[in-house]
Amino acid sequence: MATSSKMTNLMRLLAPGLIVLMAGVSPSHAANVESMRLWAAPDHARLVFDLSGATHANVFSLANPDRLVIDLDESHLDTDASTLPLEGSAIEAVRTGVRDGGGLRVVLELNRVVEPRHFVLPPNDQYGHRLVVDLEYPGESAVENPIDPIEAMIRDQEMMAQRSNTQAQVQAQVPGSEASPAVPAPASVEVQPAQPHPQRDIIIAIDPGHGGEDPGAIGPGGTREKDVVLDIARKLAADVNGTPGFKAVLIRDGDYYIGLRQRTQLAREQKADFFVSVHADAFTSPRPEGSSVYALSQRGATSETAQWLADSENRADLIGGVDGNLSLRDKDQVLRGVLLDLTMTATLNDSLSIGGQVLEQLGRINRLHKSRVEQAGFMVLKSPDIPSLLVEVGFISNPGEERRLRDPVHQQGLANAIFSGLRAHFERNPPPASLLAWQRDHQRRPTGNEYRIQSGDTLSSIAVRHGVPVGQLRQVNDLNGDVIRVGQVLRIPNS
Secondary structure, three states: HHHHHHHHHHHHHHHHHHHHHHHHOOEEEEEEEEEEEEEEEOHHHHHEEEEOOOOOEEEEEOOOOOOEEEEOOOOOOOOHHHHOOOOOOOEEEEEEOOOOOOOEEEEEEEEOOOOEEEEEEEOOOOOEEEEEEEEOOOOOOOOOOOOOOHHHHHHHHHHHHHHHHHEEEEEEOOOOOOOOOOOOOOOOOOOOOOOOOOHHHHHHHEEEEOOOOOOOOOOOOEEEEEHHHHHHHHHHHHHHHOOOOOEEEEEEOOOOOOOOOHHHHHHOOOOOOEEEEEEEEEOOOOOOOOOOEEEEHHHHHHHHHHHHHHHHHHHHHHHHHOOOOOOOOOOOOHHHHHHHHHHHHHHHHHHHHHHHHHHHOOOOOOOOOOOOOOEOOOHOOOOOOEEEEEEEEEEEEOOOHHHHHHHHHHHHHHHHHHHHHHHHHHHOOOOOEEEHHHHHHHHHHOOOOEEEEOOOOHHHHHHHHHHOOOHHHHHOOOOOOOOOOOEEEEOOOOO
């Protein structure tokens, strides 16, 4: 009995601790929903559940009518789901309740077909535990105003001609590679009228950084980077669209997030001639200020080339164009490497050249943090076939610069400076099929006919076909030799 009494007293002493211990061994997937956040994008909607702890969710679809069901075991709702901003999303209404056996059930009533996916995220510096539910819209584009299909076709043709020339040049230089079969010269010398010049727009892809649940850097006054850069990007897009011969494509035109790889992929889908990503810098000290311009580093370019080569089965369109006629799948590793290296080098050189002009323009309206174009391995700059820059418009962590970055007048000045640098480059180096190239050619050569160079043409064959001396053809087109390129427009003097 004495032993029994001692055990009883011991249990009484330990009882409070046992109760606490038992309370702490509740299932690990139990978590309450503290808040819900929704962002609507053109091609998807993202619903985020902020949770009190780690959890596991069961997500499934129901039809007639279309619904998405989200079940959380041993959980309950500590927020009002009716306050979610549903406008512009696939969600018509949100219903919540207690599911059979306990736990939380959230039902999304849908107004369109979606492809759902979900995942959980651990805490970070800004958020606690989260459940993310993405509703992706099949067949929809993240870009709200995509490129015109006819312009896309013209751009495809131009890009394929450029890639064909590049491949022919490299095959002639790489020992052991098979040269493309020569295209026979036309048998007839009949004059062929030139096709109308496409006069296409130069496409500028503008990427406001961050977005949605990723606010970017936050200034001492609470200014969020994602908001500032979207304002500047919209002003930049207005400048681009207001200039004949240019068209802007906004990669993000709202408060939603797009993956870093997807941003450059969208630029490629929209046939962009140039990609510029707009950000605001931040530092642990409030002192740094000024704008910076970044291009891809050589090390980043080398690693990216290696990655593309490793995934060459899925990247045939990079060199081959849309129809696959120039696919790299049947080329040896050396040729593939040289082609991609040449493409990346040309892209990087263009990026540095344009970056210098953008930096010069920014220096006229804002202090520069760095006086030259910096190079780094930013993910959004890793596009082998599109010249690209990342512009840090200023330090949002600097109180004075934070105030200026909120000022619409200063935002417009930054947008004007960025576009002035881009425009200066393309006015000097317009793509052959662009309106700017047509304007340049007509300003230089006000009289005569036009002829667009096609595959297999030589300067001498064009001269014979049109009945003009080769020397005169060189003179009116400012040619120093006989090198011409497919897609180039020659002025044919009157005989």
